[in-house]
Each structure stands twice: as structure tokens, then as C-alpha cells.
Amino acid sequence: MTGFDYAKMAGSAARLLTRFNQGMVTISRIVQGEPDPTTPWVPGEPTITTETLQATVKRVEQKFIDGTLIVGTEDQITFAVPSFEPSLSDEFTVDGKVRVLKDLRPLPGAGLPVAYIAFVAA
Template sequence: MAQFDYSRMQATAARLLGRFAQGEVVLRRAGAPVADAAAPWVAPIATEAQAWTLNATIKGVSQKFIDGDLVTASDLEVTAAAFADAPRVGDVLIVDGQARTVLSVSRVPAAGPVVAWTFVVKG
């Protein structure tokens, strides 16, 4: 049986999400503090912050994600093409200059190479 070509699927997702991208979408991650084990008395030094410009579409959050506590009907659902890293809960998504916090992350497909990311951000 032939192997499925996920790289072709990734390219298709990137092309379509790039074509229908909505505004400027940037995912930003603050640098994590790193302590020096040899000198624990020295304050931890923050690593450099990271940022990725995403090919993404944004819409109101789907009913299936709404739990009434963390995710509410006013939140947004973002679908983004695969990029160099993975979004994490707590990252900041900047949509047309407005910062929003990532609440949940799902990969598409659930197993195998990532083709796209679906994540919910605070609206």
C-alpha cells in the first residue's frame, strides 16, 4: 500500500490559507526565563521572544469548543497552516494589531505530520 503524501497536503493547506488569509496574523511567544545551574543566586535570564507570521483564517468559535467557562461564544477560532513550531496555550496571537491569548490548540490531523492548526483565542 502506498504511503499518503502529507507534504502535498501541507502545501495545499498553506496555499489555500494564504489565499484566503484574513488580515495580519502573528503568533508571539515570550522568552522563557532560564536559570544558570552553576550560579543559582543569579536572576534567571529570559530567552529571546519568538514570532511567526501565519497564513490563517479567523471566525467565531464553533459550538463544539464552547464550554461556558474557559471558552465562550465571544471567542475566536483560528485555522492556520503548519509553521516552524507549534502554538501553545498561553501564546499571544496578534490579529490586525490586537493581542489575544491562545486558550486551546488542536492539530490537523490528530496524528502524523501537521497540516494545519486550529486554536481558540480569547475574543
């Protein structure tokens, strides 16, 4: 869309999510290190990157429930864009409890994301 400033919208989303922030929500990325060539059967040390998110957590909205991947007993985390692009292999923690990530969606669905929604098992 010509003339629409996605970076400005991302800033607005971050400010709102900071203002209405709920609990402690973190995202962690675990990257397995390369093994030593002399002992390739021993995995290398993993690198873990963790970031605290500006986020809100609530029960999943009815419109997202499909009965297969997303069910009514799960939560949705709406969060500002972190320093790295989130992926389905990342780990979410809410108030100290690791949550199983079921789905991850950028907002909007195409173009530069201004926020994300993660669906996690409760």
C-alpha cells in the first residue's frame, strides 16, 4: 500500500503492547552448535538467545479456533516485533512456564510485520 508507514505502525503497536503488557513473556531461540570434527557424534554447545516481549496473553479468540491445530483451551500471545524474526521452532515462556507453540502469525499477513500472534497450549 503506497504511503502507509509500516515502521510507524510497528512503533505504535510496540507502545500499546508496552502500555498493556501482561506478565513476563519471553521468546527463546536455541541454535545447536557445530560438533567438534574429531567427535562428530557429540553435539556442539547450543547458543540460546532470549528476549523479553512486550505482550498481552489471553484465551484464544473464537475466530481462530479450527478444532484441529488451534482449540478453545489455548492462549494467544500478541506481541511487538522482537529483535529477531520469530519462527515455529522458538520457545515461548509465560510467567516462568514454557508453553508449546502451536501456530505463529505475523500481522499483517504479508509485508512488514507490525506485531505477531502466537498460539500456545495453556
